[in-house]
Amino acid sequence: MNVTLNHYLVVSVLLFCLGLFGVLARRNVLVIYMSLELMLNAANLALVAFSRFNNNLNGQVMVFFIITVAAAEVAVGLSLIVALYRKRQTAHVEDLTSLKL
Amino acid sequence: MPEFTDLLFFVFAGLTLLFGFLCVANPLSRNPVTSAMFLVLTIISMAGLFVLLHAFFLAAVQILVYAGAVMVVFLFVIMLLDLKEEARRKLNRVALTAGVLAVSGLAAILVRAVTAARPAALALKAGPLAEGDTAPLGRILFQSYLLPFEILSILLLVAMVGVILLSKKDLR
Structure with a gap:
């Protein structure tokens, strides 16, 4: 059996779903953020697989950009989490309900 | 015969x-440091997949x-915030079940969609193979994608x- 685009896409889908599950099930802001990174990586894997199987490098350039933006996003997000922790002394989403009606 | x-x-x-599963739902430990370490392992195995897809430069970038960098920042923040109390919290059973149901439903739909694709669309396209080496990637990055690249540096x-x-x- 040859490994086709399908195999890579299924791995990507499963990885994305794992990340989504982490976002839904975990209650620690940092772990939720890590699960988001996992979802981003799953999308990257799909893009690289498409790039390979369509014989076109544009997908890889896209992944390159995504990785760069993700690095910037992680820095900003984590500094937001640190600022939040300074104000509220918690990193637990169930304690962050001040916007709840 | 499999290659x-x-x-x-x-x-x-x-x-x-x-490793991805152990990162998000480790049955043994709910410590964020464990999650971060398994995320590192996930990313490294994914770099292996990138190498198999001939995206050599991206594999290196992924690891670097x-x-x-990203995981070091994560670990720094975990170290700064004292997160010991997190492990003691109770899991919300209803939310967990709903999450498992929703995510497995989404996974089923997506996998079904992927496997329903025409087989002809999945084969490797003919022609000279595009390798993800630094030279071709750099050429395409600095020719077709020069403006996004510069915008990215501003970002x-x-x-x-x-x-x-x-x-x-004093955040005002």
Whole structure:
């Protein structure tokens, strides 16, 4: 059996779903953020697989950009989490309900 | 007869999914540091998949930027915030069941959609293979994607300034 685009896409889908599950099930802001990174990586894997199987490098350039933006996003997000922790002394989403009606 | 690279695909894909699972839902430990370490392992196995897809430069970038820089920042923040109390919290059973149901439903739909594709669309396109080496990637990056590249450098600058502003002590 040859490994086709399908195999890579299924791995990507499963990885994305794992990340989504982490976002839904975990209650620690940092772990939720890590699960988001996992979802981003799953999308990257799909893009690289498409790039390979369509014989076109544009997908890889896209992944390159995504990785760069993700690095910037992680820095900003984590500094937001640190600022939040300074104000509220918690990193637990169930304690962050001040916007709840 | 399966080729060696196909075998490697299954090894790396299995490792990626296993470590990813242990990252988000480790049954033994709910410590964020454990999650971060398994995320590093997930990213490294994914770099193996990138190598199998001939995206050599991206595999290196993945390890350098994600497993190196991003995870170090994560670990720094975990170290700064004292998160010991997190492990003691009770899990919300209803939310967990709903999450499992929703996510497995989404996974079923997506996998079904992927496997329903025409087989002809999945084969490797003919022609000279595009290798993800630094030279072709650099050529395409600095010719077709020059403007997004420059915008990206401004974005990094903006992010840097923003982070410095956000981490000031008296945030107004």
